[in-house]
Amino acid sequence: MLLYNNLDSKLYIGLHKSFGISLLFWMVARVINRLFTKAPPAAPMPKWQQLLSQLSHFALYAILIAMPIVGLLMSVYGGRPVDVFGLFQIPVFVTPDRGLARFYNDLHTDIIWPMIIAFTLVHIGAALYHQYIKKDNLMARMK
Ligand code: HEM
Ligand code: HEM
Structure with missing residues (x-):
């Protein structure tokens, strides 16, 4: 039983x-795509919302790229390919x-992971x- 659990x-x-690691590749591809193709112009909204939106999107990109890199560093500093x-x-x-290895483990689990949860909820x-309060059909922009 112990053997199975271990496996x-x-x-x-x-x-x-x-x-x-595959997410890391997708994120890099996405960033390249985002840099070379135009996103639709910002939906009309107050300046502060536009700023918050840009900040949150940038943060999502940054943490989703940092997370796998930090995971990789944790593993290799732990001596594991x-x-x-x-x-x-x-x-x-x-x-x-x-x-x-310990440092990157803490970063992975205790710092970046809660940030991913927080920014995803925002x-x-x-x-x-x-969608439901402003009813401006913003989700259609994902097409
Ligand atoms: C965006 C991608 C990733 C996310 C969202 C993610 C998320 C997490 C989370 C939430 C934990 C903590 C689990 C817990 O102990 O409660 C964890 C642990 C871990 N992750 Fe990741 N991870 C990602 C990518 C990677 C990559 C690319 C590697 C290595 C190449 C990696 C290696 C590890 C290892 C070894 C642990 C266990 C650490 C320990 O035992 O304390 N992760 N990951
Ligand atoms: C209920 C689930 C979700 C919905 C309805 C949703 C909705 C959207 C919408 C409408 C956009 C386009 C924003 C715009 O053009 O201004 C977008 C972009 C984006 N979403 Fe999500 N999303 C969801 C989940 C997630 C999750 C879980 C992540 C990652 C953790 C994520 C990461 C992103 C990123 C990185 C962008 C690109 C922003 C940009 O390039 O400007 N989304 N999402």
Whole structure:
């Protein structure tokens, strides 16, 4: 039983890392796409909302890119190469350091993760506000 549990948790953390790294690729692709294609012009709204929206979007991009990078750093400083869906491996490209592994672990779990939750809630809250209170059909902009 213990053996199965151990195998399970290895599988899950392996999948966690694989999906995390693939998200990093998607985010980089998205940023490139965002830089080279125009987003629709900002919906009409008060200046403070426009500022808040730009700030939140920038924060979402920053944390969604930082999270997998910090996860990767945690792993390699812990001396573990990162396997991505069995397709390729990211080797340990730094000198392993327990202190730094610990630091990136704290950053991953205690700092950036709560920020992802917070900004996502603000983001979804704003989308719902536009959809059901302002009724300005902003969600159609995602097409
Ligand atoms: C955006 C992508 C990612 C998100 C949202 C994310 C989220 C999380 C969260 C919430 C935890 C804490 C789980 C808990 O202990 O309660 C965690 C742990 C962990 N993550 Fe990630 N992660 C991401 C990417 C990665 C990547 C790319 C790697 C490694 C290559 C990684 C490696 C780890 C490891 C090793 C742990 C366990 C740390 C420990 O045992 O204390 N993560 N992750
Ligand atoms: C109920 C779920 C969600 C809804 C209804 C929603 C809605 C939207 C809308 C309407 C936009 C376009 C905003 C505009 O053009 O001004 C957008 C953009 C975006 N969303 Fe979401 N979203 C949801 C979940 C998420 C989640 C979970 C994340 C990531 C954690 C996320 C990240 C982003 C990012 C990064 C953008 C791009 C902003 C930009 O490039 O300007 N969204 N979302």
